[in-house]
Amino acid sequence: MVSASVNRAVQTVYTMWLREMIRFSRSKSRIIGALATPLFFLVILGAGFSSSFQVRGGGAFDKSYLAPGLIGMSVLFASLMGGVSIIWDREFGFLKEILIAPVSRFFVALGKAIGGVTTAMIQGILIMIIAWLIGVHYISIWGVLAAIAIMFISGIGFIGLGIALASRIESHEGFQMVMSFLTMPLVLLSGAFFPISNLPGWLKTLVYANPLTYGVEALRFCLLGSSTIPILLSITVLILFAFLMIALGGKLFGKMSV
Amino acid sequence: MIKPSVMGISIIFKNNMTHQNMLYAIETQGITKHFDEITAVNKVSIFVKPGELFGLLGPNGAGKTTLIHMLSTMTEPSSGGAKVWGYDVAREPGSVRQNIGVVFQDTTLDDRLTGRENLDLHGRLYGLDSKTRKKRIEEVLSLVELADRADVLVKTYSGGMMRRLEIARGLMHHPHVLFLDEPTLGLDPQTRLHIWEYIKKLNKEEGVSIMLTTHYMEEADHLCDRIAIIDHGEIVALDTPESLKTMLGGDVIMLELENPDDISRLCEIYQKNGCANIVTEKMNEVFITVKNGERQIPHVLSLASNAGISIQSVSLRKPTLDDVFIHYTGRAIRDKEGSEIETVGYKIRSRRK
Numbered sequence: 001m002v003s004a005s006v007n008r009a010v011q012t013v014y015t016m017w018l019r020e021m022i023r024f025s026r027s028k029s030r031i032i033g034a035l036a037t038p039l040f041f042l043v044i045l046g047a048g049f050s051s052s053f054q055v056r057g058g059g060a061f062d063k064s065y066l067a068p069g070l071i072g073m074s075v076l077f078a079s080l081m082g083g084v085s086i087i088w089d090r091e092f093g094f095l096k097e098i099l100i101a102p103v104s105r106f107f108v109a110l111g112k113a114i115g116g117v118t119t120a121m122i123q124g125i126l127i128m129i130i131a132w133l134i135g136v137h138y139i140s141i142w143g144v145l146a147a148i149a150i151m152f153i154s155g156i157g158f159i160g161l162g163i164a165l166a167s168r169i170e171s172h173e174g175f176q177m178v179m180s181f182l183t184m185p186l187v188l189l190s191g192a193f194f195p196i197s198n199l200p201g202w203l204k205t206l207v208y209a210n211p212l213t214y215g216v217e218a219l220r221f222c223l224l225g226s227s228t229i230p231i232l233l234s235i236t237v238l239i240l241f242a243f244l245m246i247a248l249g250g251k252l253f254g255k256m257s258v
Numbered sequence: 259m260i261k262p263s264v265m266g267i268s269i270i271f272k273n274n275m276t277h278q279n280m281l282y283a284i285e286t287q288g289i290t291k292h293f294d295e296i297t298a299v300n301k302v303s304i305f306v307k308p309g310e311l312f313g314l315l316g317p318n319g320a321g322k323t324t325l326i327h328m329l330s331t332m333t334e335p336s337s338g339g340a341k342v343w344g345y346d347v348a349r350e351p352g353s354v355r356q357n358i359g360v361v362f363q364d365t366t367l368d369d370r371l372t373g374r375e376n377l378d379l380h381g382r383l384y385g386l387d388s389k390t391r392k393k394r395i396e397e398v399l400s401l402v403e404l405a406d407r408a409d410v411l412v413k414t415y416s417g418g419m420m421r422r423l424e425i426a427r428g429l430m431h432h433p434h435v436l437f438l439d440e441p442t443l444g445l446d447p448q449t450r451l452h453i454w455e456y457i458k459k460l461n462k463e464e465g466v467s468i469m470l471t472t473h474y475m476e477e478a479d480h481l482c483d484r485i486a487i488i489d490h491g492e493i494v495a496l497d498t499p500e501s502l503k504t505m506l507g508g509d510v511i512m513l514e515l516e517n518p519d520d521i522s523r524l525c526e527i528y529q530k531n532g533c534a535n536i537v538t539e540k541m542n543e544v545f546i547t548v549k550n551g552e553r554q555i556p557h558v559l560s561l562a563s564n565a566g567i568s569i570q571s572v573s574l575r576k577p578t579l580d581d582v583f584i585h586y587t588g589r590a591i592r593d594k595e596g597s598e599i600e601t602v603g604y605k606i607r608s609r610r611k
């Protein structure tokens with residue numbers, strides 16, 4: 001009895017994951033679009049700034065410094081998008097097919113989340129590889145693997161947030177609002193584009209309240225070997241954020257009606 | 259006023275999956291749904307037998323979709339209750355879901371996937387193992403004759419193909435009860451006939467109990483064992499199509515008057531002479547229902563001419579469900595149709611992206 005329901009839960013998560021994978025594999029233009037933005041940043045910002053800035057007490061502010069920030073940013077975009085895509089499922093009707101199935105909605109949401117995070121990780125890994133190809137040095141293969149784990153944990157947090165928002169937002173106009181009012185501040189206040197060691201007090205508060213900061217800092221530690229925020233603190237915050245958001249997303253999704 | 263014709267009569271179960279104490283595939287007890295001020299469904303009590311093909315006939319806004327949503331556990335009733343396949347929709351939604359298939363009014367396919375992928379995902383969500391899924395996908399695809407288009411994206415399907423795929427998908431997990439909400443809405447007449455065939459076939463061959471909604475008279479008449487006519491959220495009549503029609507008491511004579519002002523006087527005359535049912539639909543048309551219509555026409559006409567009322571044309575026909583609907587609601591179902599708009603909506607919904 002217990003094993004049957006575990007089986008069913010795994011099957012539900014896998015089904016939702018599978019759907020995201022099939023859809024992802026069919027949207028090549030979207031993937032290229034998603035990769036283009038961070039790569040422009042990497043090449044142009046990296047080249048333009050490398051000569052003129054020096055991070056106090058650390059390495060140069062160049063493309064190596066930017067790479068973890070851009071990976072973090074693309075993971076943020078892809079995971080929020082993955083969660084919020086529930087709005088599209090509602091708009092185009094497929095949500096009803098999911099909601100009427102005799103399965104736990106929590107595992108439906110979890111499957112959707114893991115699917116979205118997988119696509120986010122694929123995009124993050126692609127940027128990591130391209131950055132490496134154009135000359136960004138990573139400290140070790142273990143660091144790279146740890147970075148992938150960081151992508152997963154932070155992705156889960158943001159997709160949980162996306163699902164929670166999607167369960168409350170009625171229309172895709174609302175979705176546009178959220179995307180611009182949420183993603184830009186999260187990215188700009190994260191230390192993806194500037195060192196966070198010497199910030200004025202108000203800015204520091206905002207940056208330290210932003211979960212993406214911890215994702216970027218953890219990636220920086222894993223890939224480059226040093227970070228302003230201690231790695232253990234980053235990981236703790238990310239894990240807490242992931243659990244909190246997936247619980248919230250699962251809960252709100254469970255209450256959702258069509 | 260409404261009496262399910264099988265109340266209290268024992269039913270022989272062909273299907274040994276039927277669990278004990280279950281007399282009806284669907285039974286509702288005063289089920290009601292309020293939206294703000296609107297009462298979408300008002301104290302509906304319906305009893306559908308296992309294996310029956312049951313129709314809900316009513317104009318747009320009658321409450322058909324809301325009723326289907328409550329029975330399929332998508333919406334909670336405001337009051338009253340229902341059992342589907344013996345399970346209470348409020349207390350055992352999981353068991354209800356496992357035993358029903360639903361084809362909603364608007365498409366719920368993922369059009370970025372192929373037909374086969376849509377079926378496969380459905381099978382997985384309902385816990386079918388890989389072997390069963392493969393076998394069942396072939397079965398349902400051949401039932402709706404979509405096998406040759408199963409591997410192209412649903413985006414490229416026509417409205418009729420999407421409907422067939424949805425019906426196939428609703429059957430994947432061998433439901434005992436299938437809900438079809440306006441299964442032929444917006445389809446061309448030819449495709450509609452095809453879908454009717456599939457619905458009949460799966461009711462017979464798969465033994466599924468079916469509740470379908472429609473605002474097409476011919477559809478209800480052609481397909482359903484019994485029909486409930488629903489208007490403003492209430493059941494106004496419930497019986498077999500034949501009984502509903504014969505209940506009117508004969509044939510329908512339609513008289514077109516030269517002068518609309520005469521209409522009430524004429525109705526009065528016919529009433530005094532014992533016509534079973536008199537309805538005026540347009541300003542200058544009177545429908546009367548009489549036994550042996552052919553023989554009665556001369557009498558009907560002479561009554562009019564004796565009163566000095568001139569008749570422009572006269573026609574005679576067997577009663578249709580239209581007449582039944584007019585009888586119970588005082589208006590034609592077409593008056594509120596608006597199906598053009600819904601059709602376009604359906605197409606746009608399924609094409610956008």
Ligand SMILES: Nc1ncnc2c1ncn2[C@@H]1O[C@H](COP(=O)(O)OP(=O)(O)O)[C@@H](O)[C@H]1O
Binds near residue numbers: 293297322
């Ligand atoms: N979610 C809702 N909120 C408010 N009113 C609704 C909602 N759904 C349906 N209604 C109203 O309930 C009535 C019945 O609608 P519906 O069940 O869709 O009818 P039908 O399917 O017979 O066309 C209509 O007046 C409709 O406007």
Ligand SMILES: [Mg+2]
Binds near residue numbers: 319322323324363439
């Ligand atoms: Mg409807």
